[in-house]
Amino acid sequence: MKYAYYPGCSLEKTQRGYDESVREVFRTLDQEIVEIEDWNCCGATVYMSVKETVSLAISSRNLALAEQMGLQVMAPCSSCFTVLSKTNRILNEIPKLHSDVNEALAEAGLNYTGKTKVRHPLDILMNDIGIEAMQKKMKHNLNGLKIAPYYGCQIVRPDKTFDDKENPILMDRLFRKCGAEVVYFPMKVRCCGGMLMTTFEETALKLNKELLECAVANGADVIVTTCPLCHFNLEAYQDKINDVYKTNFSVPILYFTQLLGIVFGLQQKAIGLDSSFIPLGDKVTSLVTV
Amino acid sequence: MAESLRTPFFMSKTEAELRQVFLEQVKQIPAGERIKRCIQCGTCTGSCPVSYAMDISPRELIALFRAGEMETIMKSRTIWICASCYSCTTRCPSGIKITDIIYALKRTAMEKQYKSKSPQVQVLANLFIENLMAYGRLHEGTLIRKYYMKTNVAKMFGLISLGRKMFATKRIAIFPKKIKQHEALSRIIKKAQEIEIRHTPERMEYSPDYVGYKAIGEMELEQRKGN
Numbered sequence: 049m050k051y052a053y054y055p056g057c058s059l060e061k062t063q064r065g066y067d068e069s070v071r072e073v074f075r076t077l078d079q080e081i082v083e084i085e086d087w088n089c090c091g092a093t094v095y096m097s098v099k100e101t102v103s104l105a106i107s108s109r110n111l112a113l114a115e116q117m118g119l120q121v122m123a124p125c126s127s128c129f130t131v132l133s134k135t136n137r138i139l140n141e142i143p144k145l146h147s148d149v150n151e152a153l154a155e156a157g158l159n160y161t162g163k164t165k166v167r168h169p170l171d172i173l174m175n176d177i178g179i180e181a182m183q184k185k186m187k188h189n190l191n192g193l194k195i196a197p198y199y200g201c202q203i204v205r206p207d208k209t210f211d212d213k214e215n216p217i218l219m220d221r222l223f224r225k226c227g228a229e230v231v232y233f234p235m236k237v238r239c240c241g242g243m244l245m246t247t248f249e250e251t252a253l254k255l256n257k258e259l260l261e262c263a264v265a266n267g268a269d270v271i272v273t274t275c276p277l278c279h280f281n282l283e284a285y286q287d288k289i290n291d292v293y294k295t296n297f298s299v300p301i302l303y304f305t306q307l308l309g310i311v312f313g314l315q316q317k318a319i320g321l322d323s324s325f326i327p328l329g330d331k332v333t334s335l336v337t338v
Numbered sequence: 339m340a341e342s343l344r345t346p347f348f349m350s351k352t353e354a355e356l357r358q359v360f361l362e363q364v365k366q367i368p369a370g371e372r373i374k375r376c377i378q379c380g381t382c383t384g385s386c387p388v389s390y391a392m393d394i395s396p397r398e399l400i401a402l403f404r405a406g407e408m409e410t411i412m413k414s415r416t417i418w419i420c421a422s423c424y425s426c427t428t429r430c431p432s433g434i435k436i437t438d439i440i441y442a443l444k445r446t447a448m449e450k451q452y453k454s455k456s457p458q459v460q461v462l463a464n465l466f467i468e469n470l471m472a473y474g475r476l477h478e479g480t481l482i483r484k485y486y487m488k489t490n491v492a493k494m495f496g497l498i499s500l501g502r503k504m505f506a507t508k509r510i511a512i513f514p515k516k517i518k519q520h521e522a523l524s525r526i527i528k529k530a531q532e533i534e535i536r537h538t539p540e541r542m543e544y545s546p547d548y549v550g551y552k553a554i555g556e557m558e559l560e561q562r563k564g565n
Contacts, residue, residue, distance in 0.1 A: 057476035061511040088474040093422045094466045097441040105530035141368035152530040156522035201423035239387045239423030323507040
């Protein structure tokens, strides 16, 4: 199948590892993804929570562009995924807002019906492509690697999406098939604080410390994420957490598409592993194709 | 049950106006009217990862709204610290969209220009919007730089080592880049802003039966009861 790819702002540069690995993994699986031409920022939670009509209008522009392509949207960033899905839900349930949005879109000669489906790559990999098709491409297995699958909040909530809201399991299932040991990780959907790292740093540091603590206490070698915000908070602020809490965490944080890329034997650089701040550790490094 | 039993008996004009703006916002939330069903069980507060840092718990927000204490809510820290993780919304046994209700409270506070105990969130939101309008995509570097300039300049120094790491791993775009159809996007935003302003007078016109639960659609609730 073919998908309209919506990378979102953070994947453009700061989280290029996610973008690169998504593209490579889909290429390896012979799935075509076409970037939405000239997409704009979805507005994220920050915008949606303060100005509703405007935020719906700007996120609808992307959905309208995808509708013209006649494709489903693939959005790897959890925030984009939630905002775009929520836009669909609101437009379909509140007709007044739908007509307001179309009135605004008309200024750019666009119109949106509210019918473009928004999908997350994890959903597409597991439900459209399937584990069997992926197994055919596997070059390494993850035997001996212990992972903590961290889903974060916004790909499984607030509305029913593709996995359970309290105990999602698709990533667990995927990497178990790849040979990894999935450790007990009860905080798999607990919040990392998101943008609170900027506005309420102390609170966000505590949330992330607890996540790291939980993963390490349960023996994880690596935390696997699906969201650029979770990834950034856990990775870039690990030093600061160590400073503040006198801990010595050194937990590598990988995107699930990067770990899948490792299983597929893709080159380190192609899946953006060269952009990690934290050393990958012996176990992961031994599997990586240089 | 008569409607009057569910709205406060005495109410100042400020309170009534705040309720009106808030309830208009609630109307725009799918299934927003479920706020009526709150049983004050506190599952929201117990599920919230940041409730320990709030001055008013999520459960109390609804209690205060019912008690006619909108002003207390407007001045709270709570509505600004919510990280939008939707744990409360997921677990609420009455199906209340608490996260969205908090957004509605935030918008009410912004519309009525309440000074926040945590002004940095509004600073960030405004800079985010400014950034998006200027380029069509978010340029994180500009956003963060401007944010710390306005809130805490000293903190910028603490970010130098992080900045270095990001530079070394090619994770920083030095200059922001505009999208091609930036003009068209600006027209959309301008129009949407006009529409939002067009709806404001409806919210401003105070009518007494507009400040209780009745305003968010008794009928609708009846229809949805089966869900």
